[in-house]
Amino acid sequence: MxxxxxxxxxxxxxxxxxxxxxxxxxxxxxxxxxxxxxxxxxxxxxxxxxxxxxxxxxxxxxxxxxxxxPVYFQFMFVSDRIRHLAPRHPEWKLQPPFKGILEGDTKAVAASGEHGVTELMAVTHAWMTAEAFEEIVSDWISTARHPRFDRPYDSLxxxxxxxxxxxxxxxxxxxxxxxxxxxxxxxxxxxxxxxxxxxxxxxxxxxxxxxxxxxKPQFMRKPxxxxxxxxxxxxxxxxxxxxxxxxxxxxxxxxxxxxxxxxxxxxxxxxxxxxxxxxxxxxxxxxxxxxxxxxxxxxxxxxxxxxxxxxxxxxxxxxxxxx
Amino acid sequence: MxxxxxxxxxxxxxxxxxxxxxxxxxxxxxxxxxxxxxxxxxxxxxxxxxxxxxxxxxxxxxxxxxxxxPVYFQFMFVSDRIRHLAPRHPEWKLQPPFKGILEGDTKAVAASGEHGVTELMAVTHAWMTAEAFEEIVSDWISTARHPRFDRPYDSLxxxxxxxxxxxxxxxxxxxxxxxxxxxxxxxxxxxxxxxxxxxxxxxxxxxxxxxxxxxKPQFMRKPxxxxxxxxxxxxxxxxxxxxxxxxxxxxxxxxxxxxxxxxxxxxxxxxxxxxxxxxxxxxxxxxxxxxxxxxxxxxxxxxxxxxxxxxxxxxxxxxxxxx
Ligand SMILES: [Ca+2]
Ligand SMILES: [Ca+2]
The missing domain is CATH 3.40.50.1000 (HAD superfamily/HAD-like)
Known part of the structure; x- marks a missing residue:
């Protein structure tokens, strides 16, 4: 070897x-x-x-x-996660920045500013273990596809x-x-x-x-x-x-x-x-x-x-x- | 090669x-x-x-x-630095935790608590560039000697x-x-x-x-x-x-x-x-x-x-x- x-x-x-x-x-x-x-x-x-x-x-x-x-792939990940979690959060339909994500209204998302970004990060990146996050990312990278090229992100x-x-x-x-x-x-x-x-x-x-x-030892991700x-x-x-x-x-x-x-x-x-x-x-x-x-x-x-x-x-x- | x-x-x-x-x-x-x-x-x-x-x-x-x-070598470094800098700081003779260091009174240093440690760290580890700190540490390690073994610390x-x-x-x-x-x-x-x-x-x-x-790009160390x-x-x-x-x-x-x-x-x-x-x-x-x-x-x-x-x-x- x-x-x-x-x-x-x-x-x-x-x-x-x-x-x-x-x-x-x-x-x-x-x-x-x-x-x-x-x-x-x-x-x-x-x-x-x-x-x-x-x-x-x-x-x-x-x-x-x-x-x-068209946007950072990590932001695509955030959008996909919000859409995936939305059925459990009916209140998001009315609540920025989630409303903007669900309606594909990037201007509304941008208008929610730093507070909006923090809320999105908290929901999609935090309040879970590092192990759970790793699994979510691995799932996403193996299934999601770029809108223009219709290929997995990690092939771009x-x-x-x-x-x-x-x-x-x-x-x-x-x-x-x-x-x-x-x-x-x-x-x-x-x-x-x-x-x-x-x-x-x-x-x-x-x-x-x-x-x-x-x-079991875990790393808890905090927002x-x-x-x-x-x-x-x-x-x-x-x-x-x-x-x-x-x-x-x-x-x-x-x-x-x-x-x-x-x-x-x-x-x-x-x-x-x-x-x-x-x-x-x-x-x-x-x-x-x-x-x-x-x-x-x-x-x-x-x-x-x-x-x-x-x-x-x-x-x-x-x-x-x-x- | x-x-x-x-x-x-x-x-x-x-x-x-x-x-x-x-x-x-x-x-x-x-x-x-x-x-x-x-x-x-x-x-x-x-x-x-x-x-x-x-x-x-x-x-x-x-x-x-x-x-x-007898104490963490990094604390020996702090003491040595305080003693080295003391001539420029006559006020330290009266001021804890510096007074304790200068008089070798470890109990007084310990009594100064977290605030004291922060003051010592600020004076010896901060308000200088990373390059300057590296040089000070290198000088110290090549000249200072352990009190019991009378050898450089990095030989212990x-x-x-x-x-x-x-x-x-x-x-x-x-x-x-x-x-x-x-x-x-x-x-x-x-x-x-x-x-x-x-x-x-x-x-x-x-x-x-x-x-x-x-x-020149530098890293400024802050307390x-x-x-x-x-x-x-x-x-x-x-x-x-x-x-x-x-x-x-x-x-x-x-x-x-x-x-x-x-x-x-x-x-x-x-x-x-x-x-x-x-x-x-x-x-x-x-x-x-x-x-x-x-x-x-x-x-x-x-x-x-x-x-x-x-x-x-x-x-x-x-x-x-x-x-
Ligand atoms: Ca870049
Ligand atoms: Ca140890």
Whole structure:
């Protein structure tokens, strides 16, 4: 077993990065920048060398590793849960924000503001054990389907990014998710989808209590925010969980600004990239004018900061894995 | 480099656990229990098999990996910092809890209660960047000396536990620290001392803000508690950072009760052990009657729970590494 893994590892070590490592990336400056960085990072004695323990790459999730339109998939999960629970809550027909969800009136939901979001989160994410929540998420991800693509949400992951993460791991990098979404919403499916185990998933978290329920230790989820892993929260989450600066970071919106900034502010080599959604045919096209995944300041500052824009239409030959 | 590591790994894989893996452990039921568990965990197809990704072992730090008497070493750090800063704070001579520290009057410090502790933490742990704090801790650990043993604190680690963690890693286990002490207090030296990188250190944390200071991203430490990783906080910290139940846990006090309970409540194989401080000659002897590292309820319940007590005097042939 171990010997077999070893032989594979040696085979992988024989040459530098081959083009076939990233088959869904078109030739061009972005693919070159990735391969050049990784080749330099793994060339001992060279100026771009990165010690193996410092090879840390962080990835935003929504819009960077999977699609986030027409709305964040975690919000689709919330809507589906509300609809599923509605028969037991006839009062919701009259009560915002539930009324808005049930009637598909997103403006009414938005108008319910922070209080509305808190109520939705409490009903769909809290007052249950971590185990129960994990089961609900797993059920949902295996049954729900995206309205436009009619495919499971976890098949709407970006094939080029999956290849990139594999390629990085083959070159001794740790791949971490650093998402504004809920850590416990991603953990049930992220290992299968991306090859990222639960301990390398940083995300927003709600309050949890350790309790013995029917003789078994459980984590009771409570409707209070414990940590928001977005914007300046992303480097803080990285510092809390990883305890060192990444050398690579990938994001797609202004919520990733500080993560990219932190990653590229070290003395050594670093690489930051932004997935620019330019492909309305195969996926979606948006940047400065969207309510989901707004990319404005980070795009403006990218050239001065040395951050690369991945042009989805130009740089990716494939968007999603084969169904 | 990779090939060399590979040959080493293959050499390590050739046989089962040899006695020479744990030279500082005396023969007896505890050493047998460890080797039996690990042998079974790595025997594919056997009843004790643990999937490689589930081989997670968690270790308390104070009193489990290093000495914690006469007081927690992090408290020694606080005292030393207060004394170091005192010339700039003449008012401390009259002001508790600082007065108590400066006069070596531990009772007065204790009498200042939670408010006193908060004041001490604010002065010694906060209102500085994470980078500055790391430097202060690194300086301290390389210069301060334990009052009884006249050795650096990071040399007062338990040689048998260092060997145990190496042995576990050789068998595909991840080794994690789950300590009531500060994560940022341990990270600067734990990799050298234990071979545990920063991302596998879970501990208590204070509030941090991401700020740009003189053009550089920094984490500003603030005098508010963010998370207390002790007692029921330990399984919560494990859940937040690792996202799955460990199969092995090692502690030494009632503050580890819930971590051991959580670890041993799964359906699969698990092993929990408590370091029992029985050796007043070579280290310290204490359990139910101490203010530092009190072991009472966990010792009472250990037999019923199947938790093993490591008898330091009986089970360890060596306590500390050779100076
Ligand atoms: Ca995003
Ligand atoms: Ca302890």
């Amino acid at each position: 171990r010997l077999f893994a070893c032989i594979l590892a040696m085979a992988a070590a024989i040459g530098p990065a081959w083009a076939q490592d990233l088959p869904s990336w078109n030739e061009g400056p972005i693919k070159d920048a990735i391969i050049d960085f990784v080749t330099a990072a793994t060339t001992e004695g060279g100026p771009g060398w990165v010690e193996p323990e410092d090879r840390i790459a962080t990835f935003d999730n929504d819009g960077t590793l999977w699609t986030e339109h 992951i970006y094939q080029p990014m999956v290849e990139l993460m594999d390629y990085l791991r083959d070159n001794g990098f740790q791949t971490w998710i650093v998402s504004g979404g809920g850590a416990d919403f991603m953990r049930p499916w992220a290992d299968d989808a991306y090859g990222i185990p639960p301990q390398q998933i940083i995300g927003s978290q709600i309050a949890e209590d350790y309790q013995i329920i029917e003789g 209070q925010v414990f940590f928001v892993d977005d914007g300046p929260g992303k480097p803080v989450g990285i510092h809390r969980h990883i305890g060192k600066r990444p050398v690579m970071a990938f994001g797609n919106s202004d919520g990733d600004y500080q993560m990219l900034e932190y990653t590229t502010s070290g003395d050594g080599p670093s690489l930051a990239m932004i997935v620019h959604h330019t492909d309305g045919d195969r996926e979606y096209a948006y940047d400065r004018d969207t309510h989901i995944g707004r990319l404005d300041k980070a795009m403006t500052d990218a050239p001065a900061k040395g951050w690369h824009l991945i042009d989805m239409a130009r740089d990716w030959s494939t968007i999603y894995p084969e169904p | 990779r090939l060399f590591a590979c040959i080493l790994a293959m050499a390590a894989a050739i046989g089962p656990a040899w006695a020479q893996d744990l030279p500082s452990w005396n023969e007896g039921p505890i050493k047998d229990a460890i080797i039996d568990f690990v042998t079974a965990a790595t025997t594919e197809g056997g009843p004790g098999w643990v999937e490689p990704e589930d081989r997670i072992a968690t270790f308390d730090n104070d009193g489990t990996l290093w000495t914690e008497h 680690i338990y040689q048998p536990m260092v060997e145990l963690m190496d042995y576990l890693r050789d068998n595909g286990f991840q080794t994690w620290i789950v300590s009531g002490g500060g994560a940022d207090f341990m990270r600067p030296w734990a990799d050298d001392a234990y071979g545990i990188p920063p991302q596998q250190i879970i501990g208590s944390q204070i509030a941090e803000d991401y700020q740009i200071i003189e053009g 508010q508690v963010f998370f207390v990783d002790d007692g029921p906080g330990k399984p919560v910290g494990i859940h937040r950072h690792i996202g799955k139940r460990p199969v092995m846990a090692f502690g030494n006090s009632d503050g580890d009760y819930q971590m051991l309970e959580y670890t041993t409540s799964g359906d699969g194989p698990s092993l929990a052990m408590i370091v029992h401080h029985t050796d007043g000659d070579r280290e310290y002897a204490y359990d139910r009657d101490t203010h530092i590292g009190r072991l009472d309820k966990a010792m009472t319940d250990a037999p019923a729970k199947g938790w093993h007590l490591i008898d330091m005097a009986r089970d360890w042939s060596t306590i500390y590494p050779e100076p």
